[in-house]
Amino acid sequence: MNWLDVMHGLHHPLTAKQLQEILNEYVGLILMAHRQLDDAVKVLANLPRPQQDWVVEWVRVVSRQNMELAYEFIHQVAYALTLMDENGVEEWITAVIETYDKEGLNKALDQLNALGQFAQQYRLNNMGLPLVQIQSVLQHFIIGLDGRALKMEHGDVAFTDTETLFLPASIHRFDDKTLNFLLYKATAAHLWAQTWFGTWQLSLITASEQFPHREKAIRLFHTLERLRLDACIARELSGLHRDMQRLLQLLNEPVIPTGWETIAARLAEPNATVEDSYFILNEIHTWAVPEPVAYQGVLLPEQVERVINLRKVHEKKALQNALAELLHKHPEQPQNTDDGAQLNAQPMIEQQPTLTERTLQNLLTMQGEGAPNIPELQDIIASIKQDYGEIPPDYWLIPAGAGQGEPDFLNPEKKHRDLADTAQQIFSYPEWNYQRQRYHKDWCSLREVDVALKQDNFIQETRCKYKGLLANLRRTFEALRGGNQWQRRQSYGEDIDLEALITAYTDAQAGHEMSQRVFTHLRRVERDIAVMLMIDMSGSTKGWINLAERESLVLLCDVLELLGDRYAIYGFSGATRKRCEIFPIKRFDEPYNTTVQQRISGISAQEYTRMGVAIRHLTHCLSEVDAHIRLLITLSDGRPDDEGENYRGVYGLEDTRQALLEAKKIGIHPFCITIDSQAKTYLPYMYGVVNYAVIDKVEQLPMKVADVYRRLTT
Template identity: 45%
Template structure:
């Protein structure tokens, strides 16, 4: 049945089934009408033995607004997977009877997320858990979800120091030293504030395991081997965890007293057996290490266990051993290659003994790298790498301090980003981003996998040739930007200044005549304009830019870099491309901290067309980088030749809507986005994505360098 007659009580009109409506007078659809519509919508998965009769009969028993709600979502789910839509149709009436529409929508979105991440059968299992989901939603008045607090918790954990730990949803709370797994929802305590505090303390306690040495990297499988060597491995693991919790609590009390006070507010701490007292005193000493915990494990094996603390989580030694072993090998190879890049070309020639690490005053966390006896300042990513190694091993071993050369470390690193898609580990070390699905009106969680790659530098005279080709234009740009650098800013309504502010004087006189007191802010003051700007250039490197568009992009970047060096603004350049949601790629051309040197010029020269144009994930990633920069004005300027497009269906309305939502997220973060396009059809979609005043279309690519400079000058003035 393609359409149906709806009786409104006043007139009859044709209403498509599943259309959302607020017309309360519409009569409920009959089972026959619903069956006809379901037969058409779910035709691909129906057969003689498998019909929509049961689903139609169940839906016929609910009110009309619930029928419309169910039909709306059946149609949406069918576009993703008709089989899943069939199962939802059979559960819809029960779900709507047990839950409100808001709760039912959350149930549907959870199901779709399960389908996106794990496939059809886990999604069907999620549909079947109606009773459990309804009960959990009934607790939502006091519940807190990881989705809502996750971004804040990640910032909180990063502020605690150590390597960045990614938050992930899990059935239990544990860490493998690379990720912290937390339950999707916490509603154990009476109020939202208390449950939020529990999330915070739980995450902090798992972080403490990685920071205070619960899992030393010198022996990744130590805990697993120790537990398995005892008669009851599960009891041994729980005993070790209980003892280690006493040690970590004492670390909090000494080093993070504020967090310790929050920890103590989470109810009574279970009492340990009296026989534990001497060992607890030892574990709470400032000199205690995990070795003391292992000794206590041996001494107290067989003793009764205290009740686990609310914030304790669980231990998964197998996951820890796997993550630690993989990370140690990756970081060893990464440091070898980083050292080689840092000292390439330095004299005297390298040998294996020239690198030395000097520890800081605490002896642990911030090592200083020496080369030939002189301090060598590593880039931020290398410093982070060194700190991560120290966090695991307590030091950087001598065998790590060897630059990769012609010896055993010169072999190709199997974990190089450009080779990631050849192996089985394609999501290791990648960034994961949500993507907006306009049909569902919700995000697909962690749908896109993105990696940063370096543009392969090309040692050709492209930059010099560009400067010769545009010598006159380059000179004009320099003069324009020099003038922009020297501009003054006029501050009005000042108490002291260089001249009278006549507007303020007229207003003050009027207020004086009306009986009010005359303001003393009657002057203007001219001050040198202090520029505090960070600009991110996002360059389209899709395959469609091949040829003159790619040349124009590179020429524009050369001229712009030359001008920006005069102006002194902070700027970065990244290219973007990729193919499908699992292979989104950002190409580093120039980071904010990189000088405009020969290496950057070689990378600009090396910008080449790649694959497709998945814009939403690129915008989200670059906005994340911009958010890490302290600046009053933040700009994201996109150079592109067309609209969003990718091989896996990321095109048309889907791609445009996801890009628009990414830009709305940027706007909420205070980032001003602007697009410069060479697409002749841009007026069809750019106003919707960027807004009418935030894009420009160029019909002659020869105008691109000057147009970019004009726009930049306008945006930053």
């Protein structure tokens, strides 16, 4: 038989008899209980061969979880494929397996039998466009516009607090994903326009309180501003404006509300400002509120003013500190006043000195040696002008001593001291305050705490439980191991690459040029890698999450030992900045022995999740390892969190992000694997859009780590 016959055989559908024989391997015990597959395999025999192979592979996967589930899956999969595409069927059966893992067989069978309901929801979900799919593209679009750098997160409604654009998690107004993306883009542009064209330069809270129906006044004001901002976008982004008008036409929404034509013309004047909108609001506050257009969103003035007030305090201090530093390095030269008197810069520094904007601009445009190096200053000035329209006079006043005592901690210095009542070392690390844009020096106290050894059969039980998966992982990781490795899809080599040959033959049959890269070649590969596994041991991991973490570590350690790469495992937790804790489970210089295994078995849930200080400590440990590639892989069940001091929320995210940036600066690659279903709303901002993975099954963790290895080390 030549290879052409092999090709035809691979593409020829399996008969019902052949399918019966193959599926017997996975559900044979069920069939012994007087159950049949006759009708099911007859239907499956009508499927094309690639789809039959796909079904058989999923039967194999499901049977490893439970044979009863696999038997029922065989009977329903053909019908499922008439309701959904293969991605939808995979989501359906994966959800069933997850239910089986968490709630048992009966619940899983109930979910399996609710196929129609799942398919309906799947179709509904896939009509829309999830924000996470296009967030990176949309973020780059916003970055390309004028004004301060705006973050992007998902929210229940579309609005901006002037620092973040909150957009719906999914948009499905259209059946066409291109149009749904365009609606996302139009909404983001409208929210950006609020920040750039001055919607929030005056207090909407104060202005709306004078009206008897405050909420109605806010919505009328929003309509006025929408018309003004549409005109601004038409002048600055004419192409996008045409797309926005097209969206309204497709949705049958009026560009200008009926009876508002004259008002729209007034607000379309190039010199129209937010003051004009407030002036017109006084004239029309009794009018009915028009329906908002699709990209309009809502106004939330309380949230906006809270953010603006915090930013104004921070930016005023930041500007004054920067000016003080600038005056210290480049004292302003004496200038002639109107009456001929001269101003001396040195006495002014002692008595609330000022620096004129003209002199500042001259300094900022200096070239060559002696030019000031304060890249953030231009951004601060631009942001202040966005909020005020100009730099307020008191912002140029520089408090005596400003700018002093604000050292840079981008390269944190690790310090420790021995306490009289304990033999443990205490490490001090800075923490990033995003509101002040400064580090708190020696803010967090961290100690390394031993994990209690636990002598049980956990390691052996886990290996037995995941025997099949462990064998697959070993084969996967062996392929990554240093030494002689087969490189696929080569133009020459020692053997035929069957998969590449099949693809090339299929292309040729379709009339395309047949690829010559159908060989495998043996190549010598050397590895020089160090990986740090950072394990969340916060209180929220108690229960099945803690079990999943420990089982994952057992599997990972077994396969990492095959690679020969250096690796370490540390847990982290703590409570408040004064009691941050790191739990060494395996150090780089430790062998994977019984002691390490007993530590893994003894991992238990502790307190909170203050991540920034833990990342800084482990970054320092990893930086001391001489390796070409250094990975910091975090396994966590949620976002940074701690009691008190407002660490939860934006502060904790910003501190963690800053710690990750510090790690990247010294050549460490961070990656996060999480089981938080909301992670896609914040992890792209912290880690980057390709440096995280969301899972909810222990089996997925080692495979995700393998994916990281492939991408970063090959």
